[in-house]
Amino acid sequence: MMGVRKREALRSLVLTALAIFVMFIILFPVYYIFIVSVTPGSTLATTKLELIPHNASLDSYREVLFGFRGSEISENFTGTIEGTAQIQNGKLYVTNGKLIGKVKYGPFTGLKFEVPVSKAVFEVGSGTTVNQKFSGKVRGLFVLTRINEDGSIGFGIVRNLELSDPARGNLTEGPTGRNYILIRNSGEVTFTRVGKFVNSVFFGYLKNSLILATLTVLLALFFVVPAAYAFSRMKFFGREHVLYFYLMFTQVAGGLGIAGLIALYGMLVKLGLYDKLPVLSFIYAAGSVPFNTWLLKGYIDSISPDFDEAALVDGASYLQIIRYVLLPMALPGIATVAIFAFIGGWTEFILASLLLTEKNQPLSVWIYTLMGGIGRGIDWSYFGAAALLFALPVFVAFMLAQNYIRSGLTIGGLKE
Template identity: 75%
Template sequence: MRRSELLKSALMTLVAMLVMFMILFPVYYIFTVSIKPVSTLATTEIELIPSNVTLDAYREVLFGFKGGKIEGNFTGTIEGQARLENGRLYLEEGTLKGVVKYGPFTGIKFEVPLSGVVFTVSGGKSVQGALTGKVKGLFVLTKVNEDGSIGFSVIKNVELTKGEVSGVSVSGSMEKYIIIRNAGSVEFTTLGKFINSKFFGYLKNSLILATLTVLLTLIFVVPAAYAFSRLKFFGRDHILYFYLMFTQVAGGLGIAGLIALYGILVKLGLYNKLPALAFVYATGSVPFNTWLLKGYIDSINPDFDEAALVDGASYFQIIRHVLLPMALPGIATVAIFAFIGGWTEFILASLLLTEENQPMSVWIYTLMGGIGRGIDWNYFAAAALLFALPVFVMFMLAQNYIRSGLTIGGLKE
């Protein structure tokens, strides 16, 4: 019997390990993809232990992708050989040095060679000589080469604010764009690398959206769960069941619901508003989370409520001072589910938000075709793992609450 039990235990352990391997293998594989060089991805071989390991994909996700567009006002200096004729300043050969600042801090430094640039100036006679002056304008960078030179950029709205050409004061505005291709140099400071990254902007949107979803969900769900668990009113035994079944079964109405929801938000002026979308997420999760929390509150002895009522407590005080402390595992479970729903939802976010307000879930989807050089799989894999990291950490920190919140409500004394 003992030998039979040992064999059975070993077999069950082996099966459990096999199932765990099948579940975790996609995660491990996407991790190996994220640490491989781009050149090694064009192969049909599965390399379980990568031979060439690099963190370039994570660096590009966190500190900026070189194919992204950067745009900012700059100030700098221009110097070179110029001539002034008939109210026009002709810069024959020169150099423009500028910096782009974010607040008081420098983010980008660049230097580009210039030739054949024409400024309109006020007054002055025909002279020729060396130009040294201060300039300002808009710097648009769309590509950086591997050697640090500018792949492609546009300098526009340039104004020569101060300067002298052989003693003649000049000022004015540029007549055309200055286009830079594969020339000059660009340098990002540490701050500039973060500004260049799209990751932190989308991360901020996701955190705002998920946090608001959690807060609104708890505001709706906690009183509702208490009412369904403790209070007696007409239809109490049927309303929640019907609402829960309707929201879970009526999936065929999804497209019609999206059209109606889009029209309502546009009419109310709430399109492209993160709080409005968080409200939609919270209301959509109310039935399931109310059902979940109600089951947990049912397991709490109602004698505590009656004792508080005898002491003169109101229903609000009972919820705040009695229910919340005792139902903390159930509330934590609801909060985590609400956070995951707001963090990972894709369809409504892509429909109801424009690019600047979209969360990370939409941004990661756009990486499959919007990077500019096809699908950069190691970049995509790194972004996907960073996107999943907050949810994983939350589960690890709150696993005891989740376990008790999901199981205690199903037990009866």
């Protein structure tokens, strides 16, 4: 008896160790990307493997979420201008000075900047006088496209610059083409926490991904649930073959590859539907309908038809049966379909890069652009943090719905 127990304990120990080893192999790439993301200056192009990070830091995550990474900022600002000034022929010339501006988002300051002024010209009212040392209030448009590593402005411009008249207090605008300040590798800009959040590249692409994935799920469920019910419960000509033919056709059509993409691109351009997020969601949902219909049909098949018949006897319509009888019982299968549709809309890359311009592209395309020069010049810590943040919503959704998915994939419906 003791020998049997020892063998069982040893067998359990070996199987547990094997399971842990397999899980380690599966999850190791994720762990390695995490190590890269928390190691400043880390690289993938090396034979050196560090399983424990040294000098770990969350700076890369902070930069992804709240950092400025070259996206253009074009915002109105208010501020002051000071320097040496003189008036000639009704024009105020400000030289050898500086402009200090502030951009606000609602009641909160988003960023502050200071740029040198070598020449700024304003129309002023007659009778205006100023001292040689001049200071006045200004407003305008601040455009920023690049920040250098030392915090200076790589390239920017102050446009539509207006000055509060020192004598009369009214706003006057400089001559056309002259009321701007060009900034190249000079001045400095400082973002507040609010400003970094608002101007983060990550959240813009995140919004696009959420719109795509959410619309894909809603559209997929809208078509899949009634279709799965019809294939499972109703009798019509070709029922046994239509769905399987549809599945096979979509798989064969997928092999057409580039030709199909070119045809799809041409049709959308002709119809004026290029660069439309909802249109891409329809395409994603249409591609997921065959497989998900087949999957949900299998789950509904396991639910006893007696419930449908009882509802019909009580006077319920088919739509009422679907809403009040089928949906509650088929919730695990529906959750599985929703997760698959969400993952498809969240991770798809090829169609999104082809059919959307940069402003409407999702996170999947943006992350690929971070690898523009594979092997060289890539901030791998930044890339690793972005990749893990991109995967986080899928992981969270899967964990929240794992019980439904488990029973949905094993067709754990009610038995007769």
